[in-house]
Amino acid sequence: MLTEDGKHLYISNDEYHRVIERLALLVHESGWQFDTILCLARGGMRPGDVLSRIFEVPLAIMSTSSYRENEGKTQGTLDIAHYITTPRGQIAGRVLLVDDLADSGVTLQAVVENLRSHYPAITELRSAVLWTKGVSAFKPDYSVEHLPTSPWIHQPFEHYDSVRPAALSTRLGF
Numbered sequence: 001m002l003t004e005d006g007k008h009l010y011i012s013n014d015e016y017h018r019v020i021e022r023l024a025l026l027v028h029e030s031g032w033q034f035d036t037i038l039c040l041a042r043g044g045m046r047p048g049d050v051l052s053r054i055f056e057v058p059l060a061i062m063s064t065s066s067y068r069e070n071e072g073k074t075q076g077t078l079d080i081a082h083y084i085t086t087p088r089g090q091i092a093g094r095v096l097l098v099d100d101l102a103d104s105g106v107t108l109q110a111v112v113e114n115l116r117s118h119y120p121a122i123t124e125l126r127s128a129v130l131w132t133k134g135v136s137a138f139k140p141d142y143s144v145e146h147l148p149t150s151p152w153i154h155q156p157f158e159h160y161d162s163v164r165p166a167a168l169s170t171r172l173g174f
Contacts, residue, residue: 011153034124037096037098101132108138128140131147
């Protein structure tokens, strides 16, 4: 649900999974065949996992991080992992790069440049996200929703950014 001022988008767990399913259909309807899904951890892990299951292709993971401060609400320096975890040796062939959103576009652009310069075995690379914000400088190949007002997206699991083990212990009665 988008707030009236357009500054916040609240996504329920059911809505979140429907958006992932819509992304799967967008990719499928394009007719493009790919060998591997490469998800960006953390935001792309959930969509990447679901797409990997739907398309029956291996899931590779590349860790990136820039939203670490202020309970994950403030973008800082972008860190990109030096290695990709993949079940099939080195990542190669046609790769679908998956993340949850194109926010500023900085992360996706940097990752695409990194992949093109460091992984020559990737023969074709396309990107897929659930949401693209209006301020994004990066335009993914596949995106379910374009958000011209660039709202903060409240995903159903974001409350874990501020939950600590002691609070879980209290809440769960341990």
